[in-house]
Amino acid sequence: MDPMESIKITYFEECAELLVAMEEGLIAMENGEADDEIINAVFRAVHSIKGGGGAFGFEALVSFAHIFETVLDRIRSGELVPEPDVIKCLLRAGDLISDHVNAARSGSDAGIDDEEVKDELRELSGEASEEAGADDFEGLDFAPMQFDLGESGPEVKAESVWSIHFAPHASLYSKANEPYLILRELAVLGDMAVEADLSRLPPLSLLEPEEAYIAWNIVLRGDITRTAIEEAFEFAAEDCDLVIELLPPDNDELPALPQLPDLPEPVYPAVPDLPASGLADAMPAAVAVSDALKSPEQQKDATAETAQKSAASQSIRVDLDKVDRLVNLAGELVITQAMLAQSVQEAGLRSTSKLGAGLVEFEHLLRELQESVMAIRTQPVKSVFQRMPRLVRELAVQTGKQVRLVVEGESTEVDKTVIDRIGEPLTHMIRNAIDHGLEPTEARIAAGKPAEGTVTLSAEHRSGRIVIEIADDGAGINRVRVRDKAIEKGLIPASAVLSDEETDNLIFMPGFSTASTISNISGRGVGMDVVRRSIVELGGRISIVSTPGSGSRFVLTLPLTLAVLDGMVVAVGDQTYVLPLSHIIESMKLGKSDIHSYGREWELLDVRGSFVPVVRIGNLLGIEGSCHKDANGVAILVESESTGRFAVIVDAILGQRQVVIKSFENNYRHIEGVAAATILGNGRVALILDIDGLALLRRAQRESATPVELKATGS
């Protein structure tokens, strides 16, 4: 790859990190928690974004970052007090700079409408007029160190002769400047004659080693501009006496000055008379030279040490494929171990035998290995949460409501896939919370609530799962309206008797939308059913708790990792299946009269007086040899996201275990009712059933009025 391209990738990666730091800092400022270091960090973030952006020529980005940075610099230096209004403006500027970065990444470094915010920033920056800002930006393009060697200045044409008097001060040496190098630069410009002026050199006994005593008189001839000469002295100009004069053009011969022997190489010509006198004044510099000429080995060591140091304080980026390969291999190991253990057992060896004990130890280590490998896939949920403050700010503006977002548990680690796919559902729920959940300000005041509504977004680990909550302190779900809507949409019969909880859950039904007027915020054709679907696809669940008058809380429960699953292994006929434990409520041995027919199509199971529909897996999946005698069967009560509770009838429960999820969709295709597969201890493949899919399959079976044709013919 072109090195600049690869640095550009680095730049955008870095920008992502800087934007996070900036956003965090700005929010800390908003909450009044910002100390100097935080303000400095925000400044640095914007500064670095600007710096890199300049290198790639992202002009709109740099121009915006510049004015933003100026304001931050004023706050940093105490010139500007970060009042709430100022911080509001900074937050908007933060959003815009993020937009600018995105635009630059997508290759369209323009078209961001930032004028309004820019004007506000300009006002805060003390640079009143637009011109001031523009000039300042243009300055960035200006290259002050240009060496236009071939080009003569407008006032001096062709050959000119310059006389230069150069008398360094001690400070020139203390800043590690070196007259020899300056003379070397000058020699590049043209023919040069140098004479050392030793007149100020004291007797040795009076000589101060760090004082500067020597000056030089230089005559320089060639097609040379004054600027070029000044540039050679640029770094030293403050620390020396410097007189540059143009000698009369007719002064062709220079008898007064000794001619230099010869200057063979125009690039790095040695200045012959320098070392003796120059180095005397610049001893420390000379030490630096000799010490720097150490062996390549030493230099390598130094480089390695540096590398080690940075490694200790940094993380590494690893290709996700590599991690997944590791996860897979760890999974294979677990399976192989289970197979070994089974063989050992079958061979009649006891677990107390040396081999048995070794295997147990092996299993422990493997579990640990597997967990550690899984942990690589996890990341703090922060990367998703950090997008929300901006969303909330924008929604607050759009709805005219006052909203405060409280974020908790950002450092909670979740699987990378969850991170990648949870953003949209969360966005949608936060939209809902602000748009539908929170009351308009007047209504809140009338209800005796604070004018500012609060939306809380939190994440935590809870008993082996990740729980994400989105809560608002709004009006809560309007159950009467939800119910009316559900009836109107034909989702429930008008006569339905529903508990509060059941009513609240209607909002997850496909085709439900409570907004009586479709607002342009939530009403984007995506309902809570889609949100629920995405959560379920991640192996999670969603529920709602609502209290009229005081708000709603959505609770998302997600698995820690998507690579393994806690399953219940069951037998159905001659087949073995795995049911996700997360969907199982309880299991019970079937009695003779527990199942009752219900209509033509259905059976209901009596669970302590409440009736739930029955799904016979053997029938549904067409498994031969499945027992149909209820007396021998087991009912497993499960909760489906879409259709509520039902009972799955299987022949036997074989046990609970953690299984490695293996997808086969790539090699085959999706099968309704099957989530994935796994490999059991005996090496055989077992299918992991999808509870929701089973429910849908059962419903479709009923709707088609004839049993689903389980074995299709191949022709």
Added chain:
Amino acid sequence: MSKVVLTVDDSKTIREMLRAALTDAGHTVLQAEDGVHGTEVLANAGMVDVIITDINMPRMDGYGFIGHVRSSPVHRATPILVLTTESEPAKKQRAKDAGATGWIVKPFDPAKLLAAVRRVAP
């Protein structure tokens, strides 16, 4: 002439750009992420030929770092170039007062960077 150059900048982008340009020209590059890290690298690396440092950095900024180098008996004669932008004349002056040898204006192109290094390194 190959030089050992220590670059100190908290921006990975800038560090990488410096590294690309300098190694292209045959120099050996050491990197540090802030002033404190820079002093650690210097302590380990011994002498370097040139130091290029940013001003705005966490933990120890460029001024602090320059001060540290100039007060070190071993490193005080090492040339230091600071990275500035044209819009920061005050910073340039402050860096100069702290003991900077010269400066490089961002955004820089490799030719200007190498010229600046050549102008301060023997």
Added chain:
Amino acid sequence: MEEINKTAKEGRRQFITFCSSGQEFAADIMTIREIRGWTPTTPLPNAPDHVRGVINLRGVVLPVVDMRARLGHGITETNAKHVIVVVKIAERVIGLLVDAVSDIITPDIDEIQASPDLTRDAESDFVEGIVVVDEKMITILNMGHLMDSLREHAAPGTLVA
């Protein structure tokens, strides 16, 4: 597929031949990853007859297609002598249940005839052509099409939720 084209340029392709229900078939050797003995499969619900189910191939869940059933001759009565030809194209892997693997042939590319028009239909879409070797007619299979047909062939039991 790239490899196939490359070999094709040289005028010759190598095929592995196998028999199923009395017919000889050939598959490009570049698509064959391995050949293994029959192991019982885990059946897939609502799959067509010719999809015998899945097996564990060193951690990969491999769908197995019964060649005999795919040709409409009914399900193979499997025994330990049957073999599964493991076919891999791009990142997709499937197993093909056949009676036995017979030979490796290297016919000249000009010797491969297109399948006669009259015999073509949607079901034989995975036939690439015919070649005669030692007076035996061998049907050359297009493994890519065979794989694709697994996806398109939605079983009647599949439901749209």
